[in-house]
Amino acid sequence: MIIYVATIVVIVIIITSLIAVFSKKLLSSIISMGLVSLGVSGLFFFLQAPDVAITEAAIGAGLSTAIFVIALKKVKKGETKDEE
Amino acid sequence: MKNDTPKVFKSIFALFVVAIFMIGLFYAFVSMPKGWGVNVNNRVSRLYILKNVRTATRLLDSGKFFAKGMKPLRAEVPYKPIKFKKTANLEDGAANVVTSIVVDYRGFDTLGEVTVLFLAASGVMMLLFGKRVKPKRKKTEPSLIMYVGTRIAFAVIFLFGIYIFVHGHLTPGGGFPGGAVIASGILGLFLGRNGYTPNHAGLKVFESLSGIAFVIIGLIGLFSVKSFLANFLPTGIIGNLYSAGFISLIYIAIGMKVGSELAAVVDSMIGDTKEEWS
Amino acid sequence: MQVFLQNWIYLIASVSLIGVGLYIVLTKENIFRIIVGLNIIESGTNLFMIAIAWHPKAVMPIYTATDHLAVNGKVIAADPLPQSLVLTAIVIGLGTTALALAIGVKIFEKYGTLDVRKIKEAEK
Structure with missing residues (x-):
């Protein structure tokens, strides 16, 4: 039964990664990358790997996104001009 | 950016490369173990889970590991059951x-x-x-x-x-x-x-x-x-x-x-x- | 239906993530977007390595969860070896991502832009 929940999660993360491709703003692309990491950590739990799930949730969805946003704040001036 | 390739050509070429890559990966996956086909008992990890690596190394050193006609070798290592909170003095005592x-x-x-x-x-x-x-x-x-x-x-x-x-x-x-x-x-x-x-x-x-x-x-x-x-x-x-x-x-x-x-x-x-x- | 999903859904997910990340790396010009693509590729690779360690009746490889990781000498747990490799690979991935972002910030301080084409023109 849990395989159907996993299927829904897979569909959600594929749609979210497509948002990361086609969004105009860089910030929404970074946020959707964090959501992809969160969904993948849920899939790790369904695949019976709780250690990896904890690590991915703490690092991929938390710290990685935060470091991206901090680095984006440093280059904010150039980013708005360069997008299209 | 004067003589830059148009964006349409670039994305079409990228889609082409990604399609070739994905088809190749799927061909590779057809021959891979998946779902019910995965058998941990044929892998090295069996020794790690049963905490029996030292016995296997000793068998390998004495030459008995390869003696019996190259059957699933790792299944031949003797197995002793592990009970939580009971078994003592294992080779590696971690529960995880x-x-x-x-x-x-x-x-x-x-x-x-x-x-x-x-x-x-x-x-x-x-x-x-x-x-x-x-x-x-x-x-x-x-x-x-x-x-x-x-x-x-x-x-x-x-x-x-x-x-x-x-x-x-x-x-x-x-x-x-x-x-x-x-x-x-x-x-x-x-x-x-x-x-x-x-x-x-x-x-x-x-x-x-x-x-x-x-x-x-x-x-x-x-x-x-x-x-x-x-x-x-x-x-x-x-x-x-x-x-x-x-x-x-x-x-x-x-x-x-x-x-x-x-x-x-x-x-x-x-x-x-x-x-x-x- | 269930057997088909168990066999294929995780592999489809990992291959799609790798493909989407490759498309981002090939087409986008902003350096930060390329790093986002590399991160998505990394997620897909980790998912693939965990998925080939799993089978539908597997239990967690932890003796706290259950006593019966092995029944009559047959192991029924998931394969712990790829899990341990991925566990360290995720942490290393954060370190290399931070290094790439620092290099990107330095490039912006020198050239005033993040577009790879403009950087190439400024080099000439």
């Missing part, structure tokens, strides 16, 4: 098999990974090195509730991180996620107040001390058991807190090292610096 692989059976690999992480962190610090510029007056100060709340939450998060890496050999977790949890708590402190700076000397001392402790524990194994990073403490009953020998010691060292390194990375990313050299 992933932990026993990361720290004990493949400890040298983990030492290399920690070295790579240290190199990456010191590269970030070297690139963003410079005189710390005082931040300009921000328009929005975080409120008092944010300031007090992050400090209270930091205590709870710090305690949870320590719990994760002390119990690494019993429950899911270990040094790497524990250190990441502590680093995210420190990130919360950064968000709570403008111009927060951690104690840099303390971070450096923690990081170097824990790195030295990892190597010293390995050297004790080298001189007492004659193998680098060998388990030199008694392994106890599986499932107790004081079991699994040196695994909890090494995980405490890894947790402190990863936590202070990631906190230093966040610190050097978040501060505005001005180059003095160029």
Whole structure:
């Protein structure tokens, strides 16, 4: 039964990664990358790997996104001009 | 950008490359074990789960491993059942098999990974090195509730991180996620107040001390058991807190090292610096 | 239906993530977007390595969860070896991502832009 929940999660993360491709703003692309990491950590739990799930949730969805946003704040001036 | 290729051609070419790549990967996957076809009993991991590697090595040395006509060799290793909270004096007493692989059976690999992480962190610090510029007056100060709340939450998060890496050999977790949890708590402190700076000397001392402790524990194994990073403490009953020998010691060292390194990375990313050299 | 999903859904997910990340790396010009693509590729690779360690009746490889990781000498747990490799690979991935972002910030300080084409023109 849990395989159907996993299927829904897979569909959600594929749609979210497509948002990361086609969004105009860089910030929404970074946020959707964090959501992809969160969904993948849920899939790790369904695949019976709780250690990896904890690590991915703490690092991929938390710290990685935060470091991206901090680095984006440093280059904010150039980013708005360069997008299209 | 005068003679640049048009965007349509670029995306069509990229789609072409991705399609070729995905078709190739799917052809590779057809022959791979998947779902019901995966059999752990034919893999090396069976020895790790049954905690029987030393017997297999002894059989391999004496030549009996390959004697009986090359059948599924690893199935021939004798098996003794393991009961939680009952079985004592195993080869490796950790209840969490992933932990026993990361720290004990493949400890040298983990030492290399920690070295790579240290190199990456010191590269970030070297690139963003410079005189710390005082931040300009921000328009929005975080409120008092944010300031007090992050400090209270930091205590709870710090305690949870320590719990994760002390119990690494019993429950899911270990040094790497524990250190990441502590680093995210420190990130919360950064968000709570403008111009927060951690104690840099303390971070450096923690990081170097824990790195030295990892190597010293390995050297004790080298001189007492004659193998680098060998388990030199008694392994106890599986499932107790004081079991699994040196695994909890090494995980405490890894947790402190990863936590202070990631906190230093966040610190050097978040501060505005001005180059003095160029 | 259930057997088909158990056999294929995780592999489809990992291959799609790798393909989407490769498309981002090939087409986008902003340096930060390329790093986002590399991160998505990394997620897909980790998912693939965990998925080939799993089978539908597997239990967690932890003796706390259950006593019966092995029944009559047959192991029924998931394969712990790829899990331990991925556990360290995720942490290393954060370190290399931070290093790439620091290099990107330095490039912006020197050239004043993040577009790879403009950087190439400024080099000439």
